[in-house]
Amino acid sequence: MNYYNEIKNKIIDNEIYSRVKDYSKERHKVITYFEIGKLLNEAGSKYGDNIIDEYSKKLVIEVGKKYNRRTLFRMKQFYNMFNNEKVSTLWTQLTWSHLRLLFNLEIDSVNYYIQVVVDKHLSVRELEFKIKSNEYERIPIESRFKLMSNEKLKPNDLIPNPIMIKNSNNYKNISSSITKTNT
Numbered sequence: 001m002n003y004y005n006e007i008k009n010k011i012i013d014n015e016i017y018s019r020v021k022d023y024s025k026e027r028h029k030v031i032t033y034f035e036i037g038k039l040l041n042e043a044g045s046k047y048g049d050n051i052i053d054e055y056s057k058k059l060v061i062e063v064g065k066k067y068n069r070r071t072l073f074r075m076k077q078f079y080n081m082f083n084n085e086k087v088s089t090l091w092t093q094l095t096w097s098h099l100r101l102l103f104n105l106e107i108d109s110v111n112y113y114i115q116v117v118v119d120k121h122l123s124v125r126e127l128e129f130k131i132k133s134n135e136y137e138r139i140p141i142e143s144r145f146k147l148m149s150n151e152k153l154k155p156n157d158l159i160p161n162p163i164m165i166k167n168s169n170n171y172k173n174i175s176s177s178i179t180k181t182n183t
Contacts, residue, residue, distance in 0.1 A: 003043035026095045037079025090114050097124045109136040
C-alpha cells in the first residue's frame with residue numbers, strides 16, 4: 001500500500017468535495033481527517049514516526065500550505081484519540097475547530113464536552129470558554145459518575161456552587177470589602 005498517494009488522494013478528494021458540497025463539508029472534513037489520521041498511524045508504525053515530516057513536505061508543495069507537519073500530526077492525534085470505543089461516537093457531529101480544542105483533555109472530560117456541544121449547539125468560542133473555565137472539573141465527582149453512567153441528573157448535581165469569580169484585578173481577598181494587593 002502506498003500510504004502517501006492514499007493520503008494525497010483523500011486530501012484532494014476532500015478539497016473538491018468541500019467546494020461542491022458546502023452544506024456537509026465540515027462533517028466530511030472531520031471524517032476525512034480521521035481516515036488520514038488512521039493512515040498516518042499505520043504508515044508511522046510501518047515506516048517510523050518521521051513519515052509525517054516526509055509526507056508534510058510533499059503535501060505542502062503538491063496540495064497546499066495547510067497540510068503542514070502540524071496539521072498532519074493533529075490528524076494522527078485525532079485518530080488516536082477517537083479510535084477508542086471509550087469515546088463518544090458523537091464526535092462526528094462536531095466541527096474540526098471544536099475537536100481541536102479537545103485534543104489535550106482527558107477522555108472523560110472529552111465525552112462531557114462533546115455531549116454539551118451537541119446538546120446545546122455550542123459555538124467554538126462557547127466551548128473554548130467552558131474548557132478554560134474548567135466546567136467539567138468543577139462538577140462534583142459524584143455527578144461525574146452519574147454522567148458517565150448516563151443517569152438522570154438534577155440541577156443541583158451540576159451546580160453545587162453557581163458563583164464563579166473572575167479575579168483579573170489581582171485582588172488578594174475577595175469579600176464584601178475588597179483589598180487590592182501591591183504588585
